Amino acid sequence: MADNRFYDALETRDPAERQAAQWAALQAQISHAAANSAYFGEILAGVTGADIKSAADFAKLPVTRKSDLAARQKAKPPFGGLEAVARAKLKHVFQSPGPIYEPDGYDRDHWRFARAMWAAGLRPGDLVLNCFSYHLTPAGMLVESAAHAIGCPVIPGGVGNTELQLQAVNDLKPDAYGGTPSFLRILLQKGREMGLDVSSLKKALVGGEALPPSLRKEINDLGCFVLQNYGTADLGLVAYESPAMEGMILDEGVWVEIVRPGTGDPVAPGEVGEVVVTTLTNKEYPLIRFATGDLSAVLAGTSPCGRTNTRIKGWMGRADQTTKVKGMFVTPGQIAQVVARHAEIAKARLEVTSTNNTDAMVLKIELRGSGADITAAIAETLQAVCKVRGSVEAVGAGSLPNDGKVIADLRTYQ
Known part of the structure; x- marks a missing residue:
């Protein structure tokens, strides 16, 4: 019988088994991007996955910077040539500040956030109050698709309308929250001030802004156990907290490097550097060595929760001035x-x-x-x-x- 603590068996597999499987997926993604994306076909100059035989080989491939996307997309709309499927295979096109445009496809849990929601305690049948925006940005759909992948119905709250959302919490008794931590605190505090019952909100997965220890404690003291994730609109989930709360565990669908800021050169284990991510499953928008501009570092060892993938320290600031x-x-x-x-x-x-x-x-x-x-x-x-x-x-x-x-x-x- 599967262990209910884990989303699937991928989370607890032997690290050598994971390394082999992810390396094969990485090689396949490189070949797919080079063959089907105009941008990657150009910068990879005919490279195929079979040519990449080691991490050192991989580190020689060019880095694509998030900070360059807006200009690249403006020069060659809508996606700068990074897309690798026909438009008919896309489900949505979202807009992030920049502006930067991101597509998604029809695959189940496109951004792979169900894994993080499961780690935060969500289970089939839980009712989720989703307070991320559904307007232009992908955050609202990101949480919704992950919740549906688990089997959770969603209240599409979006942002704002605090009193209306509190009335829904009082009446519908949602089990879980998805959104920014600051808005969760507002809901929990104001609900009590208004005499409404918000006690059903017992678990939350938050993102979009920092979760400092003082804010985490405030939310926990208000009766809601909160964990955070690290992801982007372009990449989907990168890493997530488990109840052990010792670092953030890398998602199974990405290959992550920590490099010296401004370069593509990997740093020594434990050294702080820029997070560079390659998606292993996204065929619509296959990002190869995508430099996020975020700083982090690898943590030694594995999580006490039993998940065996590499951990990072979480978000440690920006490698550039973007905030x-x-x-x-x-x-x-x-x-x-x-x-x-x-x-x-x-x-x-x-x-x-x-x-x-x-x-x-x-x-x-x-x-x-x-x-x-x-x-x-x-x-x-x-x-x-x-x-x-x-x-x-x-x-x-x-x-x-x-x-x-x-x-x-x-x-x-x-």
């Missing part, structure tokens, strides 16, 4: 767009802070000359471009640091 605010990526390119729309701005620097586990951002600007207060207009542009609200503060000429930073992430987590 995430309230679940949305904010990039230096977006700040440049804001500046370009207002000729009065001589220099700008976005500062991101966190107070009581709530993110905030302020765009500090040096203006050319003096005149009418235009900070409100600039704030509107900032929200329109970045899809997240921030304030604008005019500062004296020459007061912003000359350190080359467009985005300064000043958050500290305790």
Whole structure:
């Protein structure tokens, strides 16, 4: 009889067996991408999987950077030539900030998030309140498809409408939550303040923003056991927590390298570097050596929970200045767009802070000359471009640091 703690037998297989199976899948994915994707056919220059016989061979292949996707897609819409199937085989096309466009297909649990949800305690029949956005971005569909793969019905809550969502929680008694941790805390706290019953929410899988220890404790103290995942709209699930909460376990459907930032060169085990991911199962959008811009490091040994795959330390910051605010990526390119729309701005620097586990951002600007207060207009542009609200503060000429930073992430987590 299968062990109910694990999603499938892949999670507990012998590491040598996993290595052999994933290497074969990796070689097949390289051949598929080179033969069917215009972009990979060009950068791999006729390479097939059979040519890649070792990790050293693989490390010689070019890295594709997430930070380059927006420009690449603009030059060759819609996907920059990275797609490897005909449009008729695609199910959705999503938009992430940049903008970056991502396709999905008709396969079951396309982003492979069911594994993370199972580790968080979800089981067939659990009712899931899904508070990720269903509008343009893939996050809402990502959770929904994973829940359906397990056999869980979904309340498609989306973002906002807090009081309506709390009424649904009171009436329908969902077992689990998917969404950002900050919104989960809001639901649990406000529900109690309104006298509504939110006690059914006992387990949660969160993502989209940091889960510092203080916020995790707040949510746990409110009666909901919370675990987090690490994934992207492009790649799907990369790693996830188990109840052991000792690092994050790599998904079975990816091949992960930790490389020196700005290069494709793998670092020594345990050294912090940039996370580079190759998908092993996504035939629609086969990403080979995809540099996420995120920093992490490999943890020695395996998880006490019994899963045998490699662990990483989780998200440890950005290898570039791109950051995430309230679940949305904010990039230096977006700040440049804001500046370009207002000729009065001589220099700008976005500062991101966190107070009581709530993110905030302020765009500090040096203006050319003096005149009418235009900070409100600039704030509107900032929200329109970045899809997240921030304030604008005019500062004296020459007061912003000359350190080359467009985005300064000043958050500290305790």
